[in-house]
Amino acid sequence: MTVSKRKQDFPILFQQVNDEPLVYLDNAASTHVPTPVINDLVTYMQTSHANVHRGVHTLAERATSQYEAARETVRTFIDASSVKEVLFTRGTTTGLNWVARSLGELVVEAGDKIVISRMEHHSNIVPWQELAKRKQAELIYIDLTEDGELDMADAKEKIVSGVKIVSIAHASNVLGVVNPVKDLAKLAHEVGAVMVVDGAQSTPHMTVSVQELDCDFYAFSGHKMCAPTGIGVLYGKQTWFEKMSPIEFGGEMINFVYDDYSTWAELPYKFEAGTPNISGAIALASAIKYLEEIGLDTITKHEQELVEYVLPKLLAIDGFELYGPRDASKHTGVIAFNIKGVHPHDLATALDMQGVAIRAGHHCAQPLLRYLDVHSTARASFYFYNTKEDADSLVESIIAAKEFFSDGFI
Known part of the structure; x- marks a missing residue:
């Protein structure tokens, strides 16, 4: 089965929006869930749903087995060395906050430095801002090159003695660039710093080995x-x-509770307080198996082909302003842009009237947009179930919207 034929697994994509066929290009915000994953989730809920770990009845043991099997699926997917290194969270934001709160308290002192970049999502900025305030540390930003890539010369100047944490997005949710995490980790480790990676925009789109990247988180x-x-x-x-202390307490992360103190469970449960998102973990494992069946390298190649196909067409539109590299080979499936004279929210609304779903706003990256000297942008983001026809619809809808705002008809 070709990658684009996988679209058949997503019934949500086969609907009319504003009397037009839906073209979903907001995948950087959220992707859709395929039928096989939905079916696995339903089967679990209908046959095995129970709380995990402490029960001895059949459903509890069945749920526990599936939950821990999901952890092993994640471990192999990201090439972690042990399931003790895999914690289930609510999402990227939760994970980064856990690290900033627990690791930050452990390694950062007054006068130390924390290094991030200009392209970070708010979830990889605000936790470090708060840590810097708590510890009276300094938050330092790596600048970008003219075409929106991470300036590695600037990184080398800023990742120096006194830096305790470096936290960088593996791939930008606005500029569509992939950062050299392995090189950054080497720089960080040379000065005794910890390397933290926001993998929200990379993990769904490319093969990831945390051991090869040599990141710490x-x-x-x-x-x-x-x-x-x-x-x-x-x-x-x-x-x-x-070495780290948990930051949430109760339920699964407890070993013994005495009158005056408590002890924690072994890894990975030490950090997973309360009843976990059991069904979510099982569905995530199902999604991973679905993606692995396609092949992450195949997904990367398909998205690259779409960007190489559509980017020249977009750049040919009069007034099209791209944020990020003009070289398609340096892009993930994320394309942030503006049309001169058209507010991005107006553009997104006009595209929605034609059935094309994109995002408009600051994309939770206000410091980056200030750095780029823009208030907001439009953003189209592709995934493996998108096609060249979807790309053509994007181009055609932008041209039609541009004509509407110029001439008053669409």
């Missing part, structure tokens, strides 16, 4: 990779998780 979300919302993963090297 890596967070990602299920809803951006064909799983439901509310489930995510935080990977961390076991040596760090063993």
